[in-house]
Amino acid sequence: MKRLFVVVLLLLLVALPAQPVAAEIVVNFWNNFSGGDGEFMSAMVQNFNETHPDIRVEVSGVTWDDYYNRLLTSIAGGIGPDVAIMHTTHVPAYANQGMLLPFDEELASRNIPVDDYVESAWTGLNYQGKQYGIPLDVHPWVLYYNKDILGELGLLNSAGEFDPPTSPEEFRALIDKIDAAGHYPLSVEYVGNSWRGWYAFLKQAGGDVFVGNEVTINSPEALETLTFWASIPLAYPELVIGYDESVAIFAQGDAAFHFNGVWVTGYLEQIEGLNFGVVPWPTLFGSPAGWANSHAFVIPVQRGGADKAKMDAVLTFVDWMTENSYMWALAGHIPTRQSVLESPEFKALPYRPDYAAQAETVVYLPQHPNVLEIETALNEEVQAVTAGVKTPEEALKTLEQIIGSLVR
Amino acid sequence: MKFSGFSKRVSDAIAGYVLLLPFLIVLVVVVLYPLIQGFYMSFHNWGIFGDPVWVGLENYRQLWTDNNFRSSLWHTVYFVLLTTPPLVILGLLLAAGLNYPFRGRTLVRGMIFFPYLLTVSIVGIVWRWMLQRNYGLVNYYLGKMGIAPLGWLAEARTAMPSIALATIWWTIGFNLVVFLAALQDIPEELYEAARIDGAGPVKSFLRITVPLVRPTTIFVVIMQVIASFQVFGQVFVMTGGGPYGSTRTVVQYLYEQGFRYFRMGYASAIAYVLFFIMFVLTIVQWRVMGRREL
Known part of the structure; x- marks a missing residue:
């Protein structure tokens, strides 16, 4: 009897701890965050895992430059992650190839608070009537300014802050004034994605790259805004630099203005002695609009199809991540949920609330399966204009032709 | 068995x-x-x-009229022309120099070979920073000599030569080692005999070393042309094909078409055209340079 008791006890000891382990659902999560972004992301996932004993999220980080290759090949092989980060602009291309799972039904049946999300960010992930992603953030380009330089030139208001210009002439005059005073006026990646700045102004002026199957890029609005966007680097060719350097110059405290995405806030604020401020993208033409992209959670198509328990776990995870995204805002990004934007935790953060309102007026590139190729064309043609090897008219004509062949 | x-x-x-x-x-x-x-x-x-x-030959037909493919092919040929002669000639000269015994020879050999051990991303990033307009090491030293700062990777006319320079620095060590191995096979007596007959170092290099390492030179040239035609990593990391597509090479274009735009068939056609070009070139080189050997 005693012996039986011991055996039963031993069996129980072996069996009991095994039970919760078996019930734990493992979610494979891939993201492309490195550096500061990577640290904040890991901390969030760890926090989620600690508060959710029944789900274990395993992160696989890949450096940003081969992230999409890895993701592409894994999905093509039918062994993609359970959930992954993808840029909003990438979604149409991947969805069009059948690599992403639309999950409208799941959203409805699991009470995901769709209304809480910033509308532009949410609808940016709706492709051909189906929802392919849940936005984690909005990361627009904004205007950073050096308070010391602008203060010295008397360009700050009584509160010690900068009032952004409201017309192209005003902005240009500022650049000339700062340059005349012997400072580096504006650091931005002219050898890189400077088309984003032009695109923002194009949208402000009421133009667009293409609408549906129709190319609208060769327009008076496009010519006016591109001519303006190129006028600064053409007048100051020494400003034509790449991304790393554009950040370095501002971080060193040498540049008065810096155009960049909000992701750089987390880096800039750690630099000792750098006295900077940030304002939303300036409205120089017509109505407010600023270029942005978003990091979104997407669900790759799996070989065996979707498993219900796994889907529950994934959506629980994604919902929690966006609900707690003030932690993600530490990296600089703007959260996508109104409840987070209005929370005291977020409002207490430095810099972020100064540009959070911009989430309302951001513009993504129009949706199209070929949009990544269109992006490359925009990037190269705008670079050619800012380098002075093509006139805005020539570049717009080339773009009209290239984009025409891609959207028709 | x-x-x-x-x-x-x-x-x-x-x-x-x-x-x-x-x-x-x-x-x-x-x-x-x-x-x-x-x-x-x-x-x-x-x-x-x-x-x-x-689609039959449609991909190949499309390639024929594709401006981006043509320009990337030209950029690649330009890169091959920029890198192959220095890598072969400099490799041989360095090997000849480092074949003479002197103090610290092993150290110098090691230093020249060392970059070859680095991965392409490290090489690309280091050079990207060295070649910056405002904080770059290269412009810093040029500035000391009174030369105005250049946007090495920011301007089309200097971007490809800059990538070529980084590539030479990165891979010259490999050719050095191959040539060194060939030089060890040349009997010392030949040089001695030349010296006795009054030949200086330049003459013995041209009359003894160059002809005797000929098979190695052929090997190095052919391998170098093949390797340079396939250039991708350095360009991808240093300029991403920019400024305005002026450094986009064939393999970069293939990568963009296949892995960014999901046109696997088109990318494969690019790969086969590149393969065909390299195949023909290799045969031509073999015929032209190898004739006396056969």
């Missing part, structure tokens, strides 16, 4: 193939199969999922 029921010859052959099998499997799976599959794909519209559509 003897298998019962077979003659010695047959059983030796079986043993041979059994020993070759692991290698053959790897060869078939990672080389031969993709090679054939790629060729097959080049005649299709081939996406990620969904059924491929047979």
Whole structure:
């Protein structure tokens, strides 16, 4: 009897701890965050895992430059992650190839608070009537300014802050004034994605790259805004630099203005002695609009199809991540949920609330399966204009032709 | 090994193939199969999922009129012309110099070979920073000599030469080692005899070293042209093909078409055109340079 008791006890000891382990659902999560972004992301996932004993999220980080290759090949092989980060602009291309799972039904049946999300960010992930992603953030380009330089030139208001210009002439005059005073006026990646700045102004002026199957890029609005966007680097060719350097110059405290995405806030604020401020993208033409992209959670198509328990776990995870995204805002990004934007935790953060309102007026590139190729064309043609090897008219004509062949 | 029921010859052959099998499997799976599959794909519209559509020679026809392909082919040829002569000539000269015994010779050899051990991303990032307009090391020293700062990677006319420079720095060590090995095979007596006959170092280099390392030179040139035609990593990391596509090479274009825009069939066609060009070039080089050898 005693012996039986011991055996039963031993069996129980072996069996009991095994039970919760078996019930734990493992979610494979891939993201492309490195550096500061990577640290904040890991901390969030760890926090989620600690508060959710029944789900274990395993992160696989890949450096940003081969992230999409890895993701592409894994999905093509039918062994993609359970959930992954993808840029909003990438979604149409991947969805069009059948690599992403639309999950409208799941959203409805699991009470995901769709209304809480910033509308532009949410609808940016709706492709051909189906929802392919849940936005984690909005990361627009904004205007950073050096308070010391602008203060010295008397360009700050009584509160010690900068009032952004409201017309192209005003902005240009500022650049000339700062340059005349012997400072580096504006650091931005002219050898890189400077088309984003032009695109923002194009949208402000009421133009667009293409609408549906129709190319609208060769327009008076496009010519006016591109001519303006190129006028600064053409007048100051020494400003034509790449991304790393554009950040370095501002971080060193040498540049008065810096155009960049909000992701750089987390880096800039750690630099000792750098006295900077940030304002939303300036409205120089017509109505407010600023270029942005978003990091979104997407669900790759799996070989065996979707498993219900796994889907529950994934959506629980994604919902929690966006609900707690003030932690993600530490990296600089703007959260996508109104409840987070209005929370005291977020409002207490430095810099972020100064540009959070911009989430309302951001513009993504129009949706199209070929949009990544269109992006490359925009990037190269705008670079050619800012380098002075093509006139805005020539570049717009080339773009009209290239984009025409891609959207028709 | 003897298998019962077979003659010695047959059983030796079986043993041979059994020993070759692991290698053959790897060869078939990672080389031969993709090679054939790629060729097959080049005649299709081939996406990620969904059924491929047979298009015959359409991809090749499209390549013929594709401006981006043409320009990337030209950029690649430009890169080959910029890198191959210095890598071969400098490699041989360095090897000849470092074949003479002097104090610290091993250290210098090591220093020149060292960059070859780095990965392409490290090389690319280091050079990207060194060649910056405002904080770059290169412009810093040029500035000391009174030369105005240049946007090395920011301007089309200097971007490709800059990538070529980084490539020479990165890979010259390999050619150095190959040439050094060839130099060791030249009998010392030949140089001695030349010295006695009154030949200086330049003359003995031109009359003894150059002709005797000829087979190695042919090997290095052919390998170098093949390697340079396939340039991708340095360009990808240093300029991403910019400014305004002026450094986009064929392999970069292939990568963009296949992995960014999901046109696997078109990318395969690019790969086969590149393969064909390199194949023809190699045969031509072999014929031209190797003739006296054969």
